[in-house]
Amino acid sequence: MDVTQKGHDKRSADPAAVEMLRIADREGYSTIWERHEKQQPQCGYGQLGTCCRICSMGPCRIDPFGEGPTRGVCGATADTIVARNLARMAAVGSSSHSDHGRKAALLLKEVADGTNTDYHITDPEKLLAVAAKLGIPTSGRSLPEIAGDVADTAINCFGHQGETPIVFAEKYMPKKRFQRLKELEETLYKATGAKTGFLPRGIDREAVDILHRTHFGCDHDPLSLVAQSVRCSLSDGWGGSLIATEMQDILLGTPTIKTVKANLGVLEAESVNVVVHGHEPILSAKVVEMAQSEACLKAAQAVGAKRVNVVGLCCTGNEVLLRQGVGMAGNESHSELAIMTGAVDAMVVDVQCIFPALADLASCFHTKFITTSEQAKIPGSMHIQFEEHHADAIATRIVTTAIEAFPNRNKGRVYIPQHTATAIVGFTVEEILKALGGTPQPLIDLIVNGTIKGVAGIVGCNNVKVQQDFFHKELTKELIKRDILVIGTGCWAIAAAKDGLMDLPAQELAGPGLKAVCKQLGIPPVLHMGSCVDCSRMLVLAGALADHLNVDVSDLPLVGSAPEWTTEKAVAIGTYFVGSGIPVHLWPVPPILGGPEVTKILTQDAKQVLGGWFFVEEDPVAAADQMEAIIQERRAALGI
Amino acid sequence: MKRIFVDYKKCLACKACETACAIEHHPGHSLLAALGDRKTQVNVRVLGIEHEAFPLSCRHCEPAECLNACPSGAITRDPETGAVLLNPALCKACAMCAMVCPFDAISFKHTHRAPFDRDVAYKCDLCNERIKEGGTPACVEACHSGALIYAEYDATRSSRAAKSLRTYLLGAEGMPPLLELFRELRRKEFARRSGGV
Numbered sequence A: 001m002d003v004t005q006k007g008h009d010k011r012s013a014d015p016a017a018v019e020m021l022r023i024a025d026r027e028g029y030s031t032i033w034e035r036h037e038k039q040q041p042q043c044g045y046g047q048l049g050t051c052c053r054i055c056s057m058g059p060c061r062i063d064p065f066g067e068g069p070t071r072g073v074c075g076a077t078a079d080t081i082v083a084r085n086l087a088r089m090a091a092v093g094s095s096s097h098s099d100h101g102r103k104a105a106l107l108l109k110e111v112a113d114g115t116n117t118d119y120h121i122t123d124p125e126k127l128l129a130v131a132a133k134l135g136i137p138t139s140g141r142s143l144p145e146i147a148g149d150v151a152d153t154a155i156n157c158f159g160h161q162g163e164t165p166i167v168f169a170e171k172y173m174p175k176k177r178f179q180r181l182k183e184l185e186e187t188l189y190k191a192t193g194a195k196t197g198f199l200p201r202g203i204d205r206e207a208v209d210i211l212h213r214t215h216f217g218c219d220h221d222p223l224s225l226v227a228q229s230v231r232c233s234l235s236d237g238w239g240g241s242l243i244a245t246e247m248q249d250i251l252l253g254t255p256t257i258k259t260v261k262a263n264l265g266v267l268e269a270e271s272v273n274v275v276v277h278g279h280e281p282i283l284s285a286k287v288v289e290m291a292q293s294e295a296c297l298k299a300a301q302a303v304g305a306k307r308v309n310v311v312g313l314c315c316t317g318n319e320v321l322l323r324q325g326v327g328m329a330g331n332e333s334h335s336e337l338a339i340m341t342g343a344v345d346a347m348v349v350d351v352q353c354i355f356p357a358l359a360d361l362a363s364c365f366h367t368k369f370i371t372t373s374e375q376a377k378i379p380g381s382m383h384i385q386f387e388e389h390h391a392d393a394i395a396t397r398i399v400t401t402a403i404e405a406f407p408n409r410n411k412g413r414v415y416i417p418q419h420t421a422t423a424i425v426g427f428t429v430e431e432i433l434k435a436l437g438g439t440p441q442p443l444i445d446l447i448v449n450g451t452i453k454g455v456a457g458i459v460g461c462n463n464v465k466v467q468q469d470f471f472h473k474e475l476t477k478e479l480i481k482r483d484i485l486v487i488g489t490g491c492w493a494i495a496a497a498k499d500g501l502m503d504l505p506a507q508e509l510a511g512p513g514l515k516a517v518c519k520q521l522g523i524p525p526v527l528h529m530g531s532c533v534d535c536s537r538m539l540v541l542a543g544a545l546a547d548h549l550n551v552d553v554s555d556l557p558l559v560g561s562a563p564e565w566t567t568e569k570a571v572a573i574g575t576y577f578v579g580s581g582i583p584v585h586l587w588p589v590p591p592i593l594g595g596p597e598v599t600k601i602l603t604q605d606a607k608q609v610l611g612g613w614f615f616v617e618e619d620p621v622a623a624a625d626q627m628e629a630i631i632q633e634r635r636a637a638l639g640i
Numbered sequence B: 001m002k003r004i005f006v007d008y009k010k011c012l013a014c015k016a017c018e019t020a021c022a023i024e025h026h027p028g029h030s031l032l033a034a035l036g037d038r039k040t041q042v043n044v045r046v047l048g049i050e051h052e053a054f055p056l057s058c059r060h061c062e063p064a065e066c067l068n069a070c071p072s073g074a075i076t077r078d079p080e081t082g083a084v085l086l087n088p089a090l091c092k093a094c095a096m097c098a099m100v101c102p103f104d105a106i107s108f109k110h111t112h113r114a115p116f117d118r119d120v121a122y123k124c125d126l127c128n129e130r131i132k133e134g135g136t137p138a139c140v141e142a143c144h145s146g147a148l149i150y151a152e153y154d155a156t157r158s159s160r161a162a163k164s165l166r167t168y169l170l171g172a173e174g175m176p177p178l179l180e181l182f183r184e185l186r187r188k189e190f191a192r193r194s195g196g197v
Helices: A015-027 A032-038 A044-048 A078-112 A124-134 A143-159 A167-172 A175-192 A203-213 A222-252 A281-291 A294-302 A314-324 A332-340 A357-362 A388-408 A429-435 A441-448 A470-481 A490-498 A504-509 A512-521 A532-549 A568-579 A596-610 A620-638 B016-024 B065-069 B096-100 B128-132 B138-142 B153-170 B177-195
Strands: A258-262 A272-278 A308-313 A327-330 A346-349 A368-371 A421-425 A454-458 A484-489 A526-530 A558-562 A584-586 A614-616 B002-006 B045-049 B052-056 B075-077 B084-086 B107-109 B120-122 B148-152
Touching: A015 A332, A044 B177, A078 A143, A078 A203, A078 A222, A078 A281, A078 A388, A078 A532, A078 A568, A078 A596, A124 A143, A124 A167, A124 A222, A143 A167, A143 A203, A143 A222, A167 A222, A167 A532, A175 A532, A203 A222, A222 A281, A222 A314, A222 A532, A222 A568, A222 A596, A258 A314, A258 A490, A272 A281, A272 A314, A272 A388, A281 A308, A281 A314, A281 A346, A281 A388, A294 A308, A294 A388, A308 A314, A308 A332, A308 A388, A314 A327, A314 A490, A314 A526, A314 A532, A327 A332, A327 A490, A332 A346, A332 A357, A346 A357, A346 A388, A357 A368, A368 A388, A421 A490, A421 A526, A429 A532, A441 A532, A454 A470, A454 A532, A454 A620, A470 A484, A470 A490, A470 A504, A470 A620, A484 A490, A484 A532, A484 A620, A490 A526, A490 A532, A504 A512, A526 A532, A532 A568, A558 A568, A558 A620, A568 A584, A568 A596, A584 A620, A596 A614, B002 B153, B016 B045, B016 B138, B065 B075, B065 B096, B084 B120, B138 B148, B148 B153
Parallel strands: A258 A327, A272 A308, A272 A346, A308 A327, A346 A368, A454 A484, A454 A558, A484 A526, A558 A584, A584 A614
Antiparallel strands: A258 A421, B002 B148, B045 B052, B075 B084, B107 B120
């Protein structure tokens, strides 16, 4: 295993992680890094995307050197196989976000009709704004009535059966983009005589469509498969994820700007520590709420603890960080390290990005590893089933379980690395517009006069193939240095927060233009917009800029990046950015290089067709060079 | 004499060779039988050396140091195929062969061929029975990408040399460009992780 040298650890660029990895090495705890080493060498067919396991005549693999088999048993080419595999990744990613959104919409419906009394309409202002956007009448109507209609509209987007686009996409997508995609569908039909769609018809339908068309013997045309991947991903970005964000804002409150602490140092040696991990805030928000109750405080004090300290990890962490201001323990690669501190009394997880290895690791400590979702059960965990209509009681039971575990904590094994950074977070579209005086015009003026060259949205995960947080931090610093405002979500946002890039002193790292703006507004040059479903907030912001100027998103000096991406959700996010007209940088390489035509479609042809495309770069500075070049090219095209 | 050659740049680390070897050397001759059986022997291992992968097995050296070192006469050479063979009935698991093997291609285990209910040395047997019948070793047959070749050295050498020279002299395309890119990006990925910054 790796050995740290002079404070440098090739596994992580986070100082708290480096300290914890020394403990992991000493104690022999299994980590993602160690398991990744054991997986070497990893299969090249999988990395190239040319392994097909769709039917039982296979698995088939295409020899990328062209000397062995060039077609699968059915005759599928490398490009067909690559495109089908990619489409399935997009379908899974889109489904994960969207299913999250579905639950939020169903909960809003229950709150509206009074069948759930544990949750409330916390943000009526947001409810009215969403209703107005969707064209739902509000005047003279009660909040529950309006909420019922908003929820119905959202729920209907999932099961919509017609050929027309879903309401959320139609109402939220900037006009020029919607028009461009519609015209593209018509143009392609005329030119080829074959139907190809981009505008999502139903959130569930677009994913099911991919499952259908990638079944044995259906769609084999790489272009058609990529087009459907775009459509499915758009049903996520302008559908499922967007619904998740909007419904959660109504139910739990739209995040506001607040100052928080980030990194493992937020764990408290003298308190009961509960780590909430996963993606859905519906439960975790309740855990935070119940932990602050008088009863829980007393129970904690009764076992000798100061209080119950709830901290976040991954995107559940982002959600409660933004809304309730709890501390952020870390991103995906911190999940094992948090348990290794020996100071976590319970880790409560919902769905997505939860290593099954956490159960085994938790069993080495007093830590209760609690799964809560019907969709994410992990052998070795304690399962406390979450149900929305008993949310208060269940959240209390979870907190109580943590309190009961506290006396079993072996204080001799506790090591909390004393690293935290201050981060100013909660820059939702609403908060950004508020800071700008209610209109995007000041931001547009700054971009037009070149004070800010453009905006980069960075998203995504940690990936064990990249030194943890290294690419996130270096790319971000490189971009703000060039007067490019950086916004983003997910595990990137946590990396930036941990590194102090979301604190005011980071203004000094920005170029002169961006620095002056940030100083004037009192904001950091790197803005935390939320969890990974909140990438929809970036789309909405881009849409607001585009509509304000009456141009397409693809005309704006915007660029995206997922520099440490891991999951299928990231495939969906990247693809809906591209489908919305935003070029996207990726690292590591997606599994497409085995298909030359698919590679060409995604990296070249998409530029003409969609105005967004993918590019791959391993070096942060070179990636920033390319991103800046794209911004400059777009500025030149706009004549600014 | 034919040998197994490794064109390591073509190895995609799919490990199909490992699976095929396990099946070939299992008395059940099936994947189902070999799975979960502790006595299953795999004579070839795909090793990851940074971004490169290499299917490593006995090179059937001539002279073979293991053969000379074996005190119990368990290791012999089949003059017909050149295969260096290990007789588990004579093996005392003293590990002299493993210690002198320049490729570390000899392992120890209680395999199905071990007659005395104990560990014995085991290694690649070149699928001696198959090749005597005019076949190829199971690993070579399983390799999809042409990384494993069973051929006469001269024929292999001249065809490889001709191919390289075509690229060198005529500027003809070597590896497909996206494969070159794939290898280059993998090299960079590993270099950054091992080098730090």
